[in-house]
Amino acid sequence: LAKTTQPISMDSYEGQEVNITCSHNNIATNDYITWYQQFPSQGPRFIIQGYKTKVTNEVASLFIPADRKSSTLSLPRVSLSDTAVYYCLVAGGGADGLTFGKGTHLIIQP
Amino acid sequence: DTAVSQTPKYLVTQMGNDKSIKCEQNLGHDTMYWYKQDSKKFLKIMFSYNNKELIINETVPNRFSPKSPDKAHLNLHINSxxxxxxxxxxxxxxxxxxxxxxxxPGTRLTVT
Structure with missing residues (x-):
């Protein structure tokens, strides 16, 4: 079973900032938090990874509190093309961390 | 250039047949995986290879047999x-x- 819990779905509008939170209460010391995006009929695409505090790249930011039991993926100014399923994955070795959960189906409306 | 390629993209076959799916990566990576995504969209790890050695072998039927001829290739053979x-x-x-x-890009396997 996946070690993560995410909302099943979220709705937002173009131009808004979207925050998707993932719970991972049993995260281990060596685990990293990664996020993936998947469009229908495609393989997941890596978005961002982090260990603690804040990580930012050209498409997203990842906020991780000090206890690391949750993380928040932030997508700035979303567009219709950001409609996809977003998966949170806690990876650090072993198969448990490589089983994706149901993910969050993000729907962006005009 | 395609970083990770799979063949075939679609595979329709009958029960009892044996089939293979091939995977190649041109990224120089040393770890490769096979995942299965079912109709409910759960994406579950099946196997992991590191430098041609099997390091993760999840609870899948032994009808599934991975094979890594070199670091760039990881094939999946399915019997019966x-x-x-x-x-x-x-x-x-x-x-x-x-x-x-x-x-x-995935291989959609349909068994009839």
């Missing part, structure tokens, strides 16, 4: 196909200590 094997199979790879995985 069953209806429940119908799914999309994804190959992925990653390098070193990063957990950034690169996924292939």
């Amino acid at each position: 196909l069953e209806l429940g094997d119908s799914a999309v199979y994804f190959c992925a790879s990653r390098a070193g200590v990063s957990w950034e995985q690169y996924f292939g």
